[in-house]
Amino acid sequence: MTINRGLMTAVAVPLMLLGACARPGVAGEAGSPGSAAPVTESTTADPAAIALRVEYRGGFVPAETIPSRIPLFSFYADGRAVTEGPVTLIYPGAALPNMQEIKISPAKLTELTDAALAAGVKSGADFGTPGVADIPSTRISVVTAGGEQSVEVMALSEASPDDQSLTAAQQAARKKLTEFLGTLHAQFADAASPPAKPYQAQRLAVLATPYQETGDGMGGAPVKWPAADLPGAFLNEQLRINCLTVEGTEKDEVLALASKANERTPWESAGKKWQIKFRPLLPDEKECADLRRQA
Structure with a gap:
């Protein structure tokens, strides 16, 4: 049996393990809205500049796992994209993570960054704080020609649809963001073209x-x-x-x-x-x- 470790937002761990609590709140750093055009290889001298990233932050997990955690998705200005692929559900697991890489076109990168902004990735956006604890928050950042926009959403996929701590607008915003993440997962699907290869x-x-x-x-x-x-x-x-x-x-x-x-x-x-x-x-x-x- 295999599972994508990148999709696992939290694991049950003994209380004796030292963890770090996710920050409650709604958004990341300040950024000024601007052109949706991504910072691509044609607009920057650094092909390794981040254009779009999704990563977990905090959560009640063993402290030593936090710095080793791999972002769910990292899309770069030159079209490279890296994620962690499926792993076998065994204990103990493999020593090395199964990191996968794809290459997408400038047009596809623009499409994804546009989709991120349309899905609500805008600094200051309100996704509320659900009535759950010790769950990692999901941070999504997109870099455009107008600057970086980012949001940090606590328990994005774990919050209950009827959580009384969230308004209808906040629930709708969370749903929209979750659907956007589904489009990123699809980029690495087995049927995707070009297929993923091991990240070197x-x-x-x-x-x-x-x-x-x-x-x-x-x-x-x-x-x-x-x-x-x-x-x-x-x-x-x-x-x-x-x-x-x-x-x-x-x-x-x-x-x-x-x-x-x-x-x-x-x-x-x-x-x-x-x-x-x-x-x-x-x-x-x-x-x-x-x-x-x-x-």
């Missing part, structure tokens, strides 16, 4: 925490870490989350080993065992610090 990251972020023995043996034998000593520098000192990046031949060695590992595999480095979450960096991400935006 130039850099790989490695989020390391001290290994916690559970006694279940599910992680298997320890694997010797082939790159620079773990755990790297603190990404979040308070939560004891460390991060380093690997690239080039080091990255290739790590990926070869990780492809045979699972998410509970212990990695040995500098005389210690480490638990690792692998996070391929996206085209607009260059270093570990770029992952802090998801906190």
Whole structure:
């Protein structure tokens, strides 16, 4: 059985796990409405500039999963788009995420950014705060020639249709936004053209925490870490989350080993065992610090 991890908005976790609560509220940063034309390769020197992104923020999830979380969709100025594809429902899961990439035309990119604006992605839009807790919010941002527009909607797909905390207008706005997300999912469907292919990251972020023995043996034998000593520098000192990046031949060695590992595999480095979450960096991400935006 497979499931798209990008569609999972929340998971039941033990209360002892440290999480971060999603911000209630309605909208993201300030932005001035302008032309719906997306910032494309023809209007910017940076083909890796974001044109449209959908990502989860916050939620009551294990703290170490937040910086490793992959945006649901990232559409770039040059037409590239990246998401996380289906994964097998087993425990422990694969060590590496199944990231997929497609390439769309400038016309399609314009169509999608126009559709985002038409669906209500406008800074300051009111989607209300439903009567649910500990659910991630969905942040959608679109960059146009007139600037960025963004919204952040709590429990977009989890709120009940009869939630008394939401007005009829807010429910209608949520429905419209949900339907828009369906059009983005369709871009990566098996029948889509061109078909998706595995995403090849130039850099790989490695989020390391001290290994916690559970006694279940599910992680298997320890694997010797082939790159620079773990755990790297603190990404979040308070939560004891460390991060380093690997690239080039080091990255290739790590990926070869990780492809045979699972998410509970212990990695040995500098005389210690480490638990690792692998996070391929996206085209607009260059270093570990770029992952802090998801906190």
